[in-house]
């Protein structure tokens with residue numbers, strides 16, 4: 001899979017350090033690791049603004065689509081159109097839908113079909129993959 005934005009691990013690490021990303025950010029975004037629930041900085045973060053890919057800065061979510069799913073990870077009911085690519089994920093003995101940044105391929109989390117109406121979607125994201133921008 002190739003994406004418009006491509007960098008080596010060392011280059012991504014430099015970008016992440018510059019942005020003050022969480023220590024797990026490289027493992028999460030490039031190797032699909034999952035941060036521990038209730039530990040991410042955006043899990044209980046409700047400010048007005050937008051959430052961007054920590055790697056390439058692409059806008060992924062508006063804060064008004066964020067909701068409290070009680071699962072321990074920041075959850076959104078709707079993504080910015082075209083911002084996210086979905087990939088079927090067979091890891092851990094489950095069939096899930098992985099979500100990655102459409103611009104750089106960064107792993108973001110998974111999307112489930114048990115979210116609130118009208119979308120019925122729950123984008124379950126890692127805080128480490130996100131970068132918040134105040135309105």
Ligand SMILES: [Zn+2]
Pocket residue numbers: 053054055056057058101102103104105106
């Ligand atoms: Zn990205």
